[in-house]
Amino acid sequence: MTESTDTDAAADFHTVGDEVRDRKAPSGPIQERWDTRKFEAKLVNPANKRKLSVIVVGTGLAGASAAATLGEAGYQVKSFCYQDSPRRAHSIAAQGGINAAKNYRNDGDSTYRLFYDTIKGGDFRSRESNSYRLAQVSANIIDQCVAQGVPFAREYSGLLDNRSFGGVQVSRTFYARGQTGQQLLIGAYQALERQISEGTVEMNTRHEMLDLIIIGGRARGVVVRNMVTGEIETHMAHAVVLASGGYGNVYYLSTNAMGCNVTATWRAHRKGAYFANPCYTQIHPTCIPVSGDYQSKLTLMSESLRNDGRIWVPKAKGDDRPAGEIPEDERDYYLERRYPAFGNLVPRDIASRAAKTACDEGYGVGPGGLGVYLDFADAIERLGRDQVEAKYGNLFDMYAQITGENPYESPMRIYPAIHYTMGGLWVDYDLQSNVSGLFVTGEANFSDQGANRLGASALMQALADGYFVLPNTIGDYLATGGFDVVDENHPEAVAARDAVTERIQKLLAIQGERTVDSFHKELGHIMWEYCGMERTEGGLMKAISLIRELKEEFWKNVKVTGVNEDLNQTLERAGRVADFFELGELMCIDALVRTESAGGHFRAESQTEDGEAMRNDDEFAHVSAWEFNGDQPVLHKEPLEFEYIEMKQRSYK
Numbered sequence: 001m002t003e004s005t006d007t008d009a010a011a012d013f014h015t016v017g018d019e020v021r022d023r024k025a026p027s028g029p030i031q032e033r034w035d036t037r038k039f040e041a042k043l044v045n046p047a048n049k050r051k052l053s054v055i056v057v058g059t060g061l062a063g064a065s066a067a068a069t070l071g072e073a074g075y076q077v078k079s080f081c082y083q084d085s086p087r088r089a090h091s092i093a094a095q096g097g098i099n100a101a102k103n104y105r106n107d108g109d110s111t112y113r114l115f116y117d118t119i120k121g122g123d124f125r126s127r128e129s130n131s132y133r134l135a136q137v138s139a140n141i142i143d144q145c146v147a148q149g150v151p152f153a154r155e156y157s158g159l160l161d162n163r164s165f166g167g168v169q170v171s172r173t174f175y176a177r178g179q180t181g182q183q184l185l186i187g188a189y190q191a192l193e194r195q196i197s198e199g200t201v202e203m204n205t206r207h208e209m210l211d212l213i214i215i216g217g218r219a220r221g222v223v224v225r226n227m228v229t230g231e232i233e234t235h236m237a238h239a240v241v242l243a244s245g246g247y248g249n250v251y252y253l254s255t256n257a258m259g260c261n262v263t264a265t266w267r268a269h270r271k272g273a274y275f276a277n278p279c280y281t282q283i284h285p286t287c288i289p290v291s292g293d294y295q296s297k298l299t300l301m302s303e304s305l306r307n308d309g310r311i312w313v314p315k316a317k318g319d320d321r322p323a324g325e326i327p328e329d330e331r332d333y334y335l336e337r338r339y340p341a342f343g344n345l346v347p348r349d350i351a352s353r354a355a356k357t358a359c360d361e362g363y364g365v366g367p368g369g370l371g372v373y374l375d376f377a378d379a380i381e382r383l384g385r386d387q388v389e390a391k392y393g394n395l396f397d398m399y400a401q402i403t404g405e406n407p408y409e410s411p412m413r414i415y416p417a418i419h420y421t422m423g424g425l426w427v428d429y430d431l432q433s434n435v436s437g438l439f440v441t442g443e444a445n446f447s448d449q450g451a452n453r454l455g456a457s458a459l460m461q462a463l464a465d466g467y468f469v470l471p472n473t474i475g476d477y478l479a480t481g482g483f484d485v486v487d488e489n490h491p492e493a494v495a496a497r498d499a500v501t502e503r504i505q506k507l508l509a510i511q512g513e514r515t516v517d518s519f520h521k522e523l524g525h526i527m528w529e530y531c532g533m534e535r536t537e538g539g540l541m542k543a544i545s546l547i548r549e550l551k552e553e554f555w556k557n558v559k560v561t562g563v564n565e566d567l568n569q570t571l572e573r574a575g576r577v578a579d580f581f582e583l584g585e586l587m588c589i590d591a592l593v594r595t596e597s598a599g600g601h602f603r604a605e606s607q608t609e610d611g612e613a614m615r616n617d618d619e620f621a622h623v624s625a626w627e628f629n630g631d632q633p634v635l636h637k638e639p640l641e642f643e644y645i646e647m648k649q650r651s652y653k
C-alpha cells in the first residue's frame with residue numbers, strides 16, 4: 001500500500017510506501033550473529049549442488065571471488081563480464097589497500113574497533129549487524145589472499161606490513177604498493193580460472209547484461225548482448241548474483257574506469273529490486289585536478305599518500321608564488337589545524353569538503369584556484385627519498401606522467417573527485433534483494449558503509465561478500481527448492497528478450513544530431529553542480545527538471561552510429577547513458593528527500609556552526625529503499641537501530 005506525502009519540497013516527486021525490514025540478521029549478541037546465521041541457514045547437499053545453477057554478473061573482486069567459491073562448492077556457475085577478460089574489471093584499478101582487523105601492529109585494533117570505525121565513519125547510516133560481520137570476516141580475507149599468493153607488502157622481518165587510512169587511528173591497511181586491487185584481482189582471477197578449467201564455471205566475456213528475467217516472483221535469468229556479434233542471448237539459472245560495481249560514472253568525470261555503469265542494477269531495479277540510498281556518493285579528496293574540457297577521466301592519487309603527505313594552502317588568498325617560495329609560517333595545514341586528533345587522515349567526506357571550502361574561499365592553488373597541495377617534503381627529509389619511492393613510487397610516477405611535474409621536488413596539486421558509490425540495490429543480511437533469488441554483492445549493493453565509506457574498506461567488502469558471505473547465504477535460498485523447470489522459451493524470458501531488442505532498435509533508429517558522449521557530459525555536469533559535494537533544495541529541484549529535459553532530448557536527438565550486429569561501442573554507451581538519466585533523477589530525488597547531511601551527502605541547509613555535516617537522527621535514521629515507479633518512485637524506509645554504538649555527532653577533532 002502506498003500513501004502520498006506532501007510535507008516537504010520533495011512531495012511532488014515521490015510517494016511513501018510501507019517500511020522494509022531486514023528479516024535475516026539474527027538477534028542476540030552481535031559477536032554471535034554471523035555464526036548463528038550460518039548455522040541456521042539450510043544446506044544443499046553436494047550431489048544437489050551439481051544440479052543447481054547460478055548466474056554471476058561481474059568478475060571484479062566481488063564477482064570473481066563469488067563465482068570461484070560457488071564453483072568450488074559444486075554449483076554450476078555462469079559468469080559474465082563486459083570486458084575482454086575478467087581481469088580487466090575495474091577492481092584492478094584499486095591502489096591503496098585493504099583493511100583487516102588483524103592487530104599486527106599491536107596498536108589497539110580489534111574486530112570491535114573496526115566495527116566502531118565503520119559505523120562512525122559511515123555517519124551512523126549503516127546496519128550494525130552487517131558492519132560487525134564485515135569487521136569479523138576481514139581477518140579471513142587476508143589469510144585467504146596470502147594463501148593464494150597475493151604479494152602483500154612485508155616489513156624487513158617478513159611480517160605483513162600495514163599503513164593507515166582515513167578516519168582511523170590504527171594501522172590496519174594491508175597493501176601491495178599502489179596496486180593492491182590488481183594483486184587481489186589476480187588472486188581471485190586465478191581461483192576463477194581454476195574453476196573454469198574444472199568445468200564448474202562457464203565464462204562469458206564481452207557479454208553485457210541488459211535485463212533480468214523474473215519468473216513466478218523469482219530471479220531466474222538474464223538477457224545479455226554478445227558485444228562482438230550483437231546477438232541477444234537468454235541465460236537461465238536458479239539464482240542470479242549481480243556484482244556489477246558502482247555507478248560513479250553518472251557524473252561523467254570520475255576516478256572510475258570508463259566502462260563502469262549502472263545498467264545491470266538499474267535494469268533489475270526497473271524489474272522490482274529496490275535501489276537504496278542512491279544519493280550517497282563518495283568524493284575522494286586526493287585526485288589530480290581537472291585540467292581541461294577534453295577530459296573524460298580523472299585520476300586518483302591514493303589515500304595512502306595522506307600517511308606521509310601533508311595537505312596545505314597558502315595563508316594569503318590568491319598567493320601564486322611557487323610552493324617552494326612560500327615560507328612555512330605562510331602555509332595553512334588546514335586539516336592538521338582543524339582536526340588535530342586525526343590531522344591529514346580525517347575521513348574522505350571531511351577532507352573533501354575542507355578542500356572545497358579552502359578553494360571556495362580563494363585559497364586554492366593552480367589553474368582556476370581549484371587545487372590544494374599534498375606535500376612530501378617533510379617525509380622525504382624524515383625517511384629519505386628512497387623510502388618514499390619504495391612506498392609510493394608508482395603513484396609518484398603516475399602523477400609525473402599526467403601533470404609533467406616532479407612530485408619529489410614540488411608538492412602535488414590535488415582536488416576532490418567522484419570516486420565511489422555507497423548506494424546500490426537494497427539487500428538483506430543474506431545479500432538477497434527484495435526480489436527472491438536476486439543477490440547483490442560488492443559495490444553494486446547498498447553497502448555496509450553507510451553514508452561514507454572509509455578508505456580501504458571497499459576491497460574488504462567486495463571480498464567479504466564474495467568469498468565468505470554469499471557462498472554461505474545463497475545455499476539457504478537454493479535449498480528451499482520448489483523451482484519450476486523453465487527455459488528460454490518461457491513467456492517472461494521471451495518478453496525480456498523482445499524488450500531488449502526493441503530498445504536497441506529504438507536507440508539505433510533515432511539518428512539525431514548529438515553524440516552520446518555530449519549527453520553524458522552534460523548530465524555529469526548537472527550532477528556535479530547540483531548533486532555533488534554540496535546539495536541544496538533549490539539546486540536539486542533544478543537538477544531534476546534539467547535532467548528530465550535532457551532525457552527527453554536524448555530520446556529524440558541522440559545519434560547512435562553503426563549497427564547492432566557488430567562491435568558497437570556507441571550503442572553500448574547509449575544504453576548505459578539512458579540508464580544514467582533515470583538513475584541521476586532518482587539520486588536527486590533521494591537527496592532532496594533527505595533534508596539532513598550525513599557523510600558524503602551534504603545538504604547546505606543542514607550544517608553545524610563550524611560547517612560540519614549535521615544529521616537529523618529523529619527523521620532520517622533509516623535506509624531509503626526506492627521502488628521503481630516511473631516519475632514517482634516509492635520510498636520504503638528501513639529503520640536503523642543502534643544497540644551497540646551510541647549515535648552522536650561525529651568528531652575527528
Ligand SMILES: Cc1cc2nc3c(=O)[nH]c(=O)nc-3n(C[C@H](O)[C@H](O)[C@H](O)COP(=O)(O)OP(=O)(O)OC[C@H]3O[C@@H](n4cnc5c(N)ncnc54)[C@H](O)[C@@H]3O)c2cc1C
Nearest residue numbers: 058059060062082091095096097209245442443456458459
Ligand atoms: C581508482 C580507484 C582506486 C581505488 N582504490 C581502492 C583501495 O585502495 N581500497 C579499497 O578498498 N577500494 C578502492 N577503490 C574502490 C574499489 O576498487 C571498488 O569499490 C571495488 O573494486 C568494486 O569491486 P566490484 O567487484 O564490486 O566491482 P568492479 O570491480 O567494478 O567489477 C564490476 C564487474 O561487473 C561487470 N559488469 C558491470 N555491468 C555489467 C553488465 N551490465 N553486464 C555484464 N557485466 C557487467 C564488469 O565487467 C566487471 O567485471 C578504488 C576505486 C577506484 C576508482
